[in-house]
Amino acid sequence: MIDEPAIISKATVRLVGEDGNAFAIMGRVSAALKKVGISGEEREEFRQQAMSGDYDHLLRTVMEWVEVQ
Numbered sequence: 001m002i003d004e005p006a007i008i009s010k011a012t013v014r015l016v017g018e019d020g021n022a023f024a025i026m027g028r029v030s031a032a033l034k035k036v037g038i039s040g041e042e043r044e045e046f047r048q049q050a051m052s053g054d055y056d057h058l059l060r061t062v063m064e065w066v067e068v069q
Helices: 022-035 040-050 055-065
Strands: none
Touching: 022 040, 022 055, 040 055
């Protein structure tokens, strides 16, 4: 059995039915992280990780940082 990676924050972001543009996703995730008290430095770390690859990498990074609906 493969263990699911731990989610970094308690933030939840809805992706289904929302704008799928990478920048829109990053904006929603950043706002959710800020709302649950994640520091600006950690949000910048998320941004750097999310932007370090293609769209699929962005989605994988988002799913590591927040609960996705």
